[in-house]
Amino acid sequence: MSPQDTLTAPVESRISDREFDAVRRLVYENFGISLSSQKKTLVVGRLQKVLRLRGFSTFGDYLHWVQEDPTGEALSELADRISTNHTYFNREHEHFDHFAGTVLPEAIKRRTAAGDPELRVWCAGCSTGEEPYTLMMLMVEALAGAGARLKPVLLATDISMKALQKAQAAVYPQEAVSKLPPALKNRYLIKQPGGLFRVGDPIRTQVHFRRHNLMNRVFRFRSPFDAIFCRNVMIYFDNPTRAKLVEKFADNTVPGGYLFIGHSETINRDGGQYRYVLPACYRKPL
Numbered sequence: 001m002s003p004q005d006t007l008t009a010p011v012e013s014r015i016s017d018r019e020f021d022a023v024r025r026l027v028y029e030n031f032g033i034s035l036s037s038q039k040k041t042l043v044v045g046r047l048q049k050v051l052r053l054r055g056f057s058t059f060g061d062y063l064h065w066v067q068e069d070p071t072g073e074a075l076s077e078l079a080d081r082i083s084t085n086h087t088y089f090n091r092e093h094e095h096f097d098h099f100a101g102t103v104l105p106e107a108i109k110r111r112t113a114a115g116d117p118e119l120r121v122w123c124a125g126c127s128t129g130e131e132p133y134t135l136m137m138l139m140v141e142a143l144a145g146a147g148a149r150l151k152p153v154l155l156a157t158d159i160s161m162k163a164l165q166k167a168q169a170a171v172y173p174q175e176a177v178s179k180l181p182p183a184l185k186n187r188y189l190i191k192q193p194g195g196l197f198r199v200g201d202p203i204r205t206q207v208h209f210r211r212h213n214l215m216n217r218v219f220r221f222r223s224p225f226d227a228i229f230c231r232n233v234m235i236y237f238d239n240p241t242r243a244k245l246v247e248k249f250a251d252n253t254v255p256g257g258y259l260f261i262g263h264s265e266t267i268n269r270d271g272g273q274y275r276y277v278l279p280a281c282y283r284k285p286l
């Protein structure tokens with residue numbers, strides 16, 4: 001196909017079946033994301049801008065470049081384009097209610113009794129930061145309420161650098177914060193010109209954002225977590241990928257700790273190290 005044809009052809013035909021299969025394989029092997037053939041139009045639409053910016057006239061040339069790039073930058077850009085980053089503060093609020101009402105009080109009691117210095121939470125697939133900032137607000141509130149001296153540690157990871165940069169900027173439009181309870185909004189967000197909201201420093205500076213791929217074979221963390229949130233991420237993974245990931249989460253959860261997944265996601269209710277507690281919420285027995 002000539003460069004001119006590439007620009008004028010219908011979206012789906014701008015990529016051959018072989019090229020689309022190669023994109024799918026690359027995305028699956030590197031990020032665990034399964035792209036069905038129905039996603040072809042979406043994928044072409046999302047990647048077309050990269051082809052244009054990088055000066056490639058065919059998907060074949062683009063793929064060759066991604067596969068040969070020794071820096072990992074091309075793959076990172078592919079992750080930015082392919083990942084779906086939709087999120088907002090206090091999304092699926094039942095989980096935050098359970099986190100504040102049960103998970104945090106239990107963890108604070110357990111950590112304090114053991115003489116541990118930290119309360120530890122991991123937000124995996126944190127996207128642009130709305131979820132980890134909501135979690136940190138609740139951790140700060142719970143620690144103050146209990147008069148506990150524990151340090152709140154919140155690791156927030158994602159594969160998309162672009163999402164992480166937005167997370168670190170911590171500035172959000174009204175729609176993103178509209179589901180946050182007014183008390184938290186008033187206490188921890190600062191109004192900006194243009195109807196925007198900035199997360200105040202006491203919350204923002206306590207969330208540690210890192211690039212991390214959930215497909216890494218081994219997870220190396222200093223010590224296990226009281227709760228892991230991985231919501232609306234595994235929806236893009238197939239069953240074997242999901243099952244392996246859930247076991248790695250369990251290996252990094254303290255006994256009595258929790259895993260939260262998205263409400264539309266499922267893991268085996270009885271299998272593995274976790275036990276079912278609530279819809280999309282599991283606990284590792286004590």
Ligand SMILES: C[S@@+](CC[C@H](N)C(=O)[O-])C[C@H]1O[C@@H](n2cnc3c(N)ncnc32)[C@H](O)[C@@H]1O
Nearest residue numbers: 031083087125127158159160213214231232233
């Ligand atoms: C729809 S967002 C979910 C955001 C938030 N957890 C929520 O529930 O609102 C899914 C996120 O998962 C991330 N993701 C997808 N595959 C990943 C992988 N292999 N490793 C790390 N993050 C990944 C995407 O980059 C995206 O930001």
